[in-house]
Amino acid sequence: MDKYLNIGKSVKKIDATSLVTGAEKFTSDFKFENTLYIVILYSPHSHAEIMNIDTTKAENIEGVVDILHYKNVPRVLHTTAGQGYPEPSPYDTYLFDKKVRFVGDRVALVAANTKEAAVQAKDKIKVDYKVLTPLYNPEKAMENSAQQIHEDDEYAKIPVKYRPDINLAAEVEITLGDIKKGFQKADFIEEHIYRTQYASHCAIEPHAAASFFDERGRLVIISSTQVPFHVRRIVSSVLSIPAGMIRVIKPRIGGGFGGKQEVFLEPLVSLVTWRNKRPAKIILSRKEVFVSSRTRHPTRIRMKTGVENDGTITSLEMDGLMNAGAYGSHSLTVLSNIGAKVLPIFNKIENIHFIGRSVYTNLPIGGAYRGYGATQGYFAFNQHMDIIARKTNQDILEFFKRWHIQEGETSNVFKALGEGKEGVDQIIKSCKLDECIDRGAAAINWYNKRGKRIKSGKDRVKGVGMAVAMQGSGIPKIDMGSASMKMNEDGSFNLLVGATDLGTGSDTILAQIASEVLRIPVEKIIILSSDTDLTPFDVGAYASSTTYVSGSAVEKCARKIAEQIINVASNILKSKKENLLLDMGKVIDIRDKKAVSFEEISLYSLYEQDQFQIQSQASHVSSESPPPFIAQFVEVEVDIKTGRIYVIKFVSAVDCGQPIHPKLVEGQVEGSVVNGISYALWEDYLFDSKGRMTNNRFWDYKIYTATDIPEIETIVVSSYEETGPFGAKSVGEIAINGPAPAIANAIYDATGVRLFDIPFTPEKVYKKIKEAGRT
Amino acid sequence: MEGIFKINGEDKKFFFNSRAILLDVLRENGYTEVKDGCREGECGACVVILDGKLVNSCQVFAASAIGKDIKTVKGLGDIHSPHLIQTAFVESGAVQCGFCTPGMVLAAYHLLKQNSDPTEDEIKRALDGNLCRCTGYVKIIDAVKMAAKKMRKNG
Numbered sequence: 001m002d003k004y005l006n007i008g009k010s011v012k013k014i015d016a017t018s019l020v021t022g023a024e025k026f027t028s029d030f031k032f033e034n035t036l037y038i039v040i041l042y043s044p045h046s047h048a049e050i051m052n053i054d055t056t057k058a059e060n061i062e063g064v065v066d067i068l069h070y071k072n073v074p075r076v077l078h079t080t081a082g083q084g085y086p087e088p089s090p091y092d093t094y095l096f097d098k099k100v101r102f103v104g105d106r107v108a109l110v111a112a113n114t115k116e117a118a119v120q121a122k123d124k125i126k127v128d129y130k131v132l133t134p135l136y137n138p139e140k141a142m143e144n145s146a147q148q149i150h151e152d153d154e155y156a157k158i159p160v161k162y163r164p165d166i167n168l169a170a171e172v173e174i175t176l177g178d179i180k181k182g183f184q185k186a187d188f189i190e191e192h193i194y195r196t197q198y199a200s201h202c203a204i205e206p207h208a209a210a211s212f213f214d215e216r217g218r219l220v221i222i223s224s225t226q227v228p229f230h231v232r233r234i235v236s237s238v239l240s241i242p243a244g245m246i247r248v249i250k251p252r253i254g255g256g257f258g259g260k261q262e263v264f265l266e267p268l269v270s271l272v273t274w275r276n277k278r279p280a281k282i283i284l285s286r287k288e289v290f291v292s293s294r295t296r297h298p299t300r301i302r303m304k305t306g307v308e309n310d311g312t313i314t315s316l317e318m319d320g321l322m323n324a325g326a327y328g329s330h331s332l333t334v335l336s337n338i339g340a341k342v343l344p345i346f347n348k349i350e351n352i353h354f355i356g357r358s359v360y361t362n363l364p365i366g367g368a369y370r371g372y373g374a375t376q377g378y379f380a381f382n383q384h385m386d387i388i389a390r391k392t393n394q395d396i397l398e399f400f401k402r403w404h405i406q407e408g409e410t411s412n413v414f415k416a417l418g419e420g421k422e423g424v425d426q427i428i429k430s431c432k433l434d435e436c437i438d439r440g441a442a443a444i445n446w447y448n449k450r451g452k453r454i455k456s457g458k459d460r461v462k463g464v465g466m467a468v469a470m471q472g473s474g475i476p477k478i479d480m481g482s483a484s485m486k487m488n489e490d491g492s493f494n495l496l497v498g499a500t501d502l503g504t505g506s507d508t509i510l511a512q513i514a515s516e517v518l519r520i521p522v523e524k525i526i527i528l529s530s531d532t533d534l535t536p537f538d539v540g541a542y543a544s545s546t547t548y549v550s551g552s553a554v555e556k557c558a559r560k561i562a563e564q565i566i567n568v569a570s571n572i573l574k575s576k577k578e579n580l581l582l583d584m585g586k587v588i589d590i591r592d593k594k595a596v597s598f599e600e601i602s603l604y605s606l607y608e609q610d611q612f613q614i615q616s617q618a619s620h621v622s623s624e625s626p627p628p629f630i631a632q633f634v635e636v637e638v639d640i641k642t643g644r645i646y647v648i649k650f651v652s653a654v655d656c657g658q659p660i661h662p663k664l665v666e667g668q669v670e671g672s673v674v675n676g677i678s679y680a681l682w683e684d685y686l687f688d689s690k691g692r693m694t695n696n697r698f699w700d701y702k703i704y705t706a707t708d709i710p711e712i713e714t715i716v717v718s719s720y721e722e723t724g725p726f727g728a729k730s731v732g733e734i735a736i737n738g739p740a741p742a743i744a745n746a747i748y749d750a751t752g753v754r755l756f757d758i759p760f761t762p763e764k765v766y767k768k769i770k771e772a773g774r775t
Numbered sequence: 776m777e778g779i780f781k782i783n784g785e786d787k788k789f790f791f792n793s794r795a796i797l798l799d800v801l802r803e804n805g806y807t808e809v810k811d812g813c814r815e816g817e818c819g820a821c822v823v824i825l826d827g828k829l830v831n832s833c834q835v836f837a838a839s840a841i842g843k844d845i846k847t848v849k850g851l852g853d854i855h856s857p858h859l860i861q862t863a864f865v866e867s868g869a870v871q872c873g874f875c876t877p878g879m880v881l882a883a884y885h886l887l888k889q890n891s892d893p894t895e896d897e898i899k900r901a902l903d904g905n906l907c908r909c910t911g912y913v914k915i916i917d918a919v920k921m922a923a924k925k926m927r928k929n930g
Contacts, residue, residue, distance in 0.1 A: 010868060012865060012866075013865070013868070013870060015870075015873065016864070016865040016870040016873075017854055017857055017861070017862075017865050018854055019870050019872075019873025019876055020848075020857065020861040020864045020865055020870055020873070020876050020877075020880060021808075021848065021849065021851075021852055021853050021854050021857055021861055022807075022808025022847065022848040022849045022877045023808075023849075023853065023854050024873060025807065026807075026810070026874065028807075028811065029802075029807035201908070202906070202908050203872070203874075203908055204810075204812045204818055204820055204872070204874045204875045204906055204907065204908055205810070205812065205872070205874040206811075206812065206813075252872070252873060252874075253872060254810070254812075254872045254873070254874030254875075255871075255872040255874060255908050255909055257908065283811070285814065286812070286813040286814065286815065286818075502872060503871040503872020503873060503874070503909055504871065504872075505871065663867075663868035663914070664868065666868070666913075666914070667868055667871055667909070667910055667911075667914060670910060670911030670912075670913040670914065671871065671908065671909045671910050671911045672911075673911055674911030674912065674913075675908060675911070697813070697815055697817070698813050698815065698817035698818055698906065699815065699817055703906060703908065704911075704912075705902070705903050705904075705905070705906060705912075706898070706899040706900075706902040706903055706905070706907075706912040706915065706916060707899045707900055707902075707903045709899075709911065709912050709913070712911060712913050
């Protein structure tokens with residue numbers, strides 16, 4: 001018999017019917033009387049000082065109410081990164097600055113009675129710029145001659161290296177063992193440089209925020225955010241409004257993927273409402289989302305390994321250079337993760353050196369993006385290991401199995417390298433990566449395809465490749481989630497959580513966890529999430545934390561409720577507590593089978609004797625971050641005459657602990673895989689010589705549609721993580737890490753050419769094939 | 776200017792700027808189930824069925840749609856009695872954030888009106904104008920298959 005009532009069941013997603021019938025509201029769907037519409041004027045220059053702003057003509061446009069720019073807004077250094085306090089990202093941003101640092105940096109905003117008036121006025125603002133030398137090449141950012149992008153008075157809130165004078169937004173370095181000795185011991189050195197590009201999250205809902213004063217004069221913000229509590233804190237500090245005066249509500253969110261872990265619109269709408277005592281609203285255009293929101297950081301990663309002829313890696317050096325773009329949002333933590341999420345997977349390597357630097361350039365701003373540095377790191381790692389395995393004549397699957405971290409093992413890297421600071425020691429309690437590798441390989445028919453270079457047409461040849469990865473489940477000792485619950489007289493429960501459902505289904509998953517503890521159907525849980533007035537605190541949806549961290553808070557909270565229910569039932573039934581069991585909305589005495597319903601218990605506690613409401617709350621912070629594991633396999637077909645890559649089949653086998661909701665687990669994997677393939681083959685930011693993004697619309701920045709997808713198979717490997725709620729670990733990010741390296745490895749398998757930089761466009765592939773003389 | 780539109784079976788009179796696009800006019804008048812994702816005819820979040828044709832409402836002048844029959848996702852079913860296609864989306868796990876969903880559902884409806892037994896390729900092609908970043912399309916395609924089956928069964 002199944003031991004779980006709701007866990008591991010694909011129950012109906014709580015908001016699915018309301019979403020599919022168009023009944024749910026997203027930020028831009030809220031309408032307020034007398035709203036001020038905000039548009040932003042952006043810099044046409046990639047690096048310039050603003051000598052003057054003249055808004056006279058713009059003010060004369062009918063309907064224009066307020067114009068804000070560096071001269072009339074609070075000048076408070078902050079970071080827009082929606083992270084815990086104190087944020088590890090540098091304080092390098094003002095609402096509006098006297099300097100602009102990329103094409104798309106904000107110069108001013110116009111608030112008007114209509115959007116049309118705001119747009120018209122925006123074009124009438126006269127700005128005098130003194131154009132400065134731009135810096136586009138991250139590799140040159142730290143040279144003596146490089147133009148300084150940020151100012152010396154900007155600072156890091158935590159004790160880390162931050163040097164705006166040399167355009168250094170962040171630096172991390174760890175050394176374990178003796179790297180030099182390791183290289184000396186090696187039979188050969190394998191060294192390559194891998195590059196990854198800019199990418200946009202492309203949540204279909206563009207960023208939006210609205211604000212208004214409620215009846216009592218408190219500021220209410222509605223925002224498409226992943227981090228409502230960080231929004232409240234950051235708006236409070238930038239605008240000097242007490243946090244208690246601010247309420248942040250997260251309605252339905254149309255996808256985030258990290259792009260909405262960023263607080264850059266809320267302060268603007270809030271300031272307009274604060275100054276004008278009117279509701280204000282901003283909705284970004286798609287072009288603005290591409291250029292002026294946040295992106296995946298481009299990287300250049302140098303991997304150097306000392307290798308013995310049997311494949312033993314004696315030394316590993318990873319040198320990551322990350323383009324932070326114009327501001328340093330997430331520039332330390334994404335950078336750290338290039339090493340922190342990648343290096344522990346090969347925990348038997350004794351000598352490790354990781355150095356990472358994030359540098360400022362006059363290009364769009366990097367930020368959080370699903371995978372968060374691990375994606376970039378695993379691109380380098382998985383190709384590098386494929387190269388080593390081939391050179392030492394080893395089966396790559398056996399090679400991974402031999403070297404990867406196992407249950408009961410640890411890695412020195414866990415402690416040495418966290419997210420921007422020292423990490424947390426942990427022993428792996430669940431790892432089914434071997435099984436992931438075996439089952440994934442079987443699904444792709446690995447041994448019948450690997451190295452076979454099967455011709456599938458006159459100019460077409462097939463190959464297979466694979467990649468492994470781990471991620472984390474929340475940030476240990478930092479991420480905190482809370483929940484509160486109360487019981488209603490019909491035996492239903494209100495569950496209030498700060499956790500932020502972006503469309504991932506976390507509302508449903510948290511309700512499943514609560515209902516499992518109480519042994520009731522999920523429908524008995526009425527969940528409300530992410531309202532800073534109504535729900536308890538949660539850091540928000542990022543770092544693959546919600547199921548594991550917020551889910552544990554919910555589990556704890558529900559256990560306290562269960563205890564109270566048992567207490568009341570024991571009074572009613574005159575039974576000993578230890579004989580009582582929760583079962584489908586009843587409490588049963590296991591000896592005499594006497595039972596009392598939740599409804600009776602609730603009515604009794606509310607009205608009859610020793611009255612109180614059955615209610616509770618709990619918080620959870622984890623002392624560790626158990627990684628999920630994944631093995632991903634791809635079969636590609638390469639057209640050697642055109643260089644075009646056709647992905648035929650993609651298999652992911654994942655160990656995410658106990659899946660709470662299998663369909664949502666698959667959905668996370670499938671969404672990540674398709675985003676990952678699209679990133680590997682197509683997506684890139686193109687810039688002209690002036691630093692302007694030239695493909696800032698979906699017509700030119702193509703993402704995968706239904707016709708583009710290959711056959712996709714997702715295998716959820718059975719696993720149990722003892723520290724997680726009902727055995728669960730995370731799954732939100734991990735599956736985006738494998739597509740790019742697996743495809744690169746498959747291209748090599750098919751053609752014998754290596755693609756060291758993403759995306760693998762037909763031009764690049766063709767050029768490589770031609771160079772290798774294989775056409 | 777003003778005009779009467781037949782929206783989800785009801786005649787509605789709206790006032791609007793002569794250059795206004797249908798998407799904005801619909802949203803301003805409460806049809807917020809029509810989503811605004813790119814305003815350039817690429818993402819498909821704003822599709823409606825206009826006189827039987829699936830169109831991106833951001834690419835249509837409202838003035839040109841006066842007197843025409845417009846169907847939004849709310850015209851198919853509501854929370855109390857969802858359409859078979861909507862139920863299939865829910866059951867298949869095809870709804871994550873739900874922002875592309877109204878458009879996807881209408882694209883599926885438009886397909887199944889013309890072709891009650893589509894192949895997987897036909898389904899993919901029918902959804903080609905609708906971007907989704909959450910699901911990887913796998914479960915959306917499953918949903919359309921399930922809906923087709925259910926609709927055939929129901930005649």
